[in-house]
Amino acid sequence: MKTMLKGIAASDGVACGRVYRLDEPDLHVSQQTITDLDYELNRFRQALEATVSEIETIKTRVNKNLGADRAQVFIAQMAMLKDRDLIGNIEHQMQDRHVNAEFAVSLVSATVEDELAALADNPYLQERLTNWRAVAKRLTAHLLGVTLPDLALVSEPVIVVTHDLIASEAVAANPQQVLGFITDAGGRTSHSSILARSLNIPAVVGTQAATHELTNGELVVVNGTQGNVMVGPTTEEVATARQTMAQRVKNQRKLEKLKHFETVSRDGVGVTLAANMGTVADLPRVVASGAEAIGLFRTEFLYLDAQHLPTEDEQFEIYRRVLEKMRPRPVVIRTLDVGGDKNLPYRTSQSEANPFMGARAIRQSLAHQQVFRSQLRALIRASAFGQLKIMFPMIATLDELRQAKAIYDDERAKLTAKRVPMGEIAVGMMVEVPAAALLADRFANEVDFMSIGTNDLIGYTLAADRTNQNVAYLYQPYHPAILRLIDRVISAGHAAGIPVAMCGEMAGDPIALPLLLGMGLDEFSMAPGTILKTRQLIRQLDAHELASLAETTVNSAGTSQEVITMVQAAVPNVLK
Structure with a gap:
């Protein structure tokens, strides 16, 4: 059934696509006693390999879209995942305590955070702490079977739905895949709106209810000129929206002459x-x-x-x-x-x-x-x-x-x-x-x-x-x-x-x-x-x-x- 979500017109244009929720998933872990250690070690190593592959993919896309400077942080994160002392410590926790892999990651993370947090005056170690938190988060997500939303990994056209748009998240996105933004918070001159306009992406902000009412994969039409979101549009409305999008591209090409x-x-x-x-x-x-x-x-x-x-x-x-x-x-x-x-x-x-x-x-x-x-x-x-x-x-x-x-x-x-x-x-x-x-x-x-x-x-x-x-x-x-x-x-x-x-x-x-x-x-x-x-x-x-x-x-x-x-x-x- 079609519904209309009202918000603030933040960045001009119309976009039609499937919802991609930029939510923070629950990564809470609990301790479990492990009897089949070989199975658990193998599960950990598979998650480790998947995390390395994921970060490599992100690095490649960020390097392409934003340049080598922005990609450096992901090189540092991959180096951590190949650090035998760090990874070996997680495996030792599993072997010595007979605990599940995700709990072992949390134990090592707590130790690393305590050691590095005490050295707050050292910029290099603080940067290492930030990178480790990002690595541990991805590793834990793979172990829990949870998908972390990441705009750098989006490979198909989407409408991003989030509470508020954060610059560090948005700049990693491929502009060809992110068609529009919808947020709960923000106003016409909020940072999320300014960011959307700088990317020339249609956006509706300040809906107050987008993250409560929109689900992943749901089809929506974002009208950043009028400030509304059409949920569950008809076939005719989708066709009209896509025609408007095509016309926008044509207009942009005409403007390029100026x-x-x-x-x-x-x-x-x-x-x-x-x-x-x-x-x-x-x-x-x-x-x-x-x-x-x-x-x-x-x-x-x-x-x-x-x-x-x-x-x-x-x-x-x-x-x-x-x-x-x-x-x-x-x-x-x-x-x-x-x-x-x-x-x-x-x-x-x-x-x-x-x-x-x-x-x-x-x-x-x-x-x-x-x-x-x-x-x-x-x-x-x-x-x-x-x-x-x-x-x-x-x-x-x-x-x-x-x-x-x-x-x-x-x-x-x-x-x-x-x-x-x-x-x-x-x-x-x-x-x-x-x-x-x-x-x-x-x-x-x-x-x-x-x-x-x-x-x-x-x-x-x-x-x-x-x-x-x-x-x-x-x-x-x-x-x-x-x-x-x-x-x-x-x-x-x-x-x-x-x-x-x-x-x-x-x-x-x-x-x-x-x-x-x-x-x-x-x-x-x-x-x-x-x-x-x-x-x-x-x-x-x-x-x-x-x-x-x-x-x-x-x-x-x-x-x-x-x-x-x-x-x-x-x-x-x-x-x-």
């Missing part, structure tokens, strides 16, 4: 279309997207995906690679933005009643200057290899900005004294705190550029947590108050003679686009999969005509719906 075009409005106003990226794994998509720059490189994922604080040299190599690949196109790299919902797993952080308004982003960097200085040195050294712009996040006061700039100047002077090669570097700030937007004219005189981070600016202005389903209705990018702040920042930047960009999700929103173009925004930075659609739209718009529309909405509109109505009336044919 890849090497400049972004110019119908009346000749040029703007820059840039891409947001979170990891080096995103770089091939960015390069292939037709982006004219990287408008936001979120460096926090270098820290979040690691088992230890990345060293200066580790960071330098990554920044250098990105700058070289994009040269001569500019790259905006945001300094570490953790806190709120992004905490480093290997660093103890103080519990806060309201972490989104606590010690996050630039506040963390100024409080932990050793980490901040290390990142700045890596960035300055990498600047010799491309066009670098450094951006400080969540600046709220002039004192914060000046302190951050002083630390940057100090590190640059030290490296200059050592004759370290470096290039010209622009230093800017994100405007995502209302106080910074209101004082934009003061800030604009002290930076080389400003970039508006609308994801947080909207949340802070309307006092609405974008991850909270109960107040999702308040998260309104078209709210006149938001538009007034954006207009104020753009005007202040231009008065000071500096460019103003936007790197929040609003930059790729087709309703917001005519307004931002009319306000004179210089750079739009968005998910790579949105760039060509945005370029196509801008080429149909008249920037000078839209200036009056932007002025009218800023000065006259009282609600988000009024703004939407005004935009749709002004450019009806373009927004179809």
Whole structure:
């Protein structure tokens, strides 16, 4: 029987396929006394062989889809499975205690964890601990006859259903096999939505019930444009969905023709279309997207995906690679933005009643200057290899900005004294705190550029947590108050003679686009999969005509719906 699951439209497009649940299975083991030891040893060795084969398959696919760097972790895991001391210890437990194989694995795992956990200051051993946990989990699953869901192993087209989408899980997926995403949690600007858009995969998030109502293998149609999931569609509905999917592919091929075009409005106003990226794994998509720059490189994922604080040299190599690949196109790299919902797993952080308004982003960097200085040195050294712009996040006061700039100047002077090669570097700030937007004219005189981070600016202005389903209705990018702040920042930047960009999700929103173009925004930075659609739209718009529309909405509109109505009336044919 057909049912409809409602959620939030997170990533445009329609997808039809079978459900693949990304659930964590029950891997609880119990002790059993074994009488046929040879049988148990043979069972263990078969599971060991199956685990090695599985990890080899994952390594090969990750290497193909994401590159050799991402595959290194699986090489380390396979080495563990061939470590005779480690594997021999499991077999000895089985022989000496006459216990079942999975229980022997748990005993050895407990010992390994105790030994390595006591050496928390050793990054290599902590990484080994993480790898061992992954290995033991796979080995236990094979012994229990349980299948671990793993997007790297998916070999047929599926719709992924999970509570929330995690970047480390999603990036291992083969984009050709993952047709769509459905999650319980999330909102339009949540990390799972941003990730889906960057992969250009249709997604519906915030359903609150997907993992309870959808079963493996069930046929569904995901409509990421309307925000609904059709469960048990009819033959006709499946045919319609697949026709829509085929049309999407055709449209994408047409858009590909715009890849090497400049972004110019119908009346000749040029703007820059840039891409947001979170990891080096995103770089091939960015390069292939037709982006004219990287408008936001979120460096926090270098820290979040690691088992230890990345060293200066580790960071330098990554920044250098990105700058070289994009040269001569500019790259905006945001300094570490953790806190709120992004905490480093290997660093103890103080519990806060309201972490989104606590010690996050630039506040963390100024409080932990050793980490901040290390990142700045890596960035300055990498600047010799491309066009670098450094951006400080969540600046709220002039004192914060000046302190951050002083630390940057100090590190640059030290490296200059050592004759370290470096290039010209622009230093800017994100405007995502209302106080910074209101004082934009003061800030604009002290930076080389400003970039508006609308994801947080909207949340802070309307006092609405974008991850909270109960107040999702308040998260309104078209709210006149938001538009007034954006207009104020753009005007202040231009008065000071500096460019103003936007790197929040609003930059790729087709309703917001005519307004931002009319306000004179210089750079739009968005998910790579949105760039060509945005370029196509801008080429149909008249920037000078839209200036009056932007002025009218800023000065006259009282609600988000009024703004939407005004935009749709002004450019009806373009927004179809």
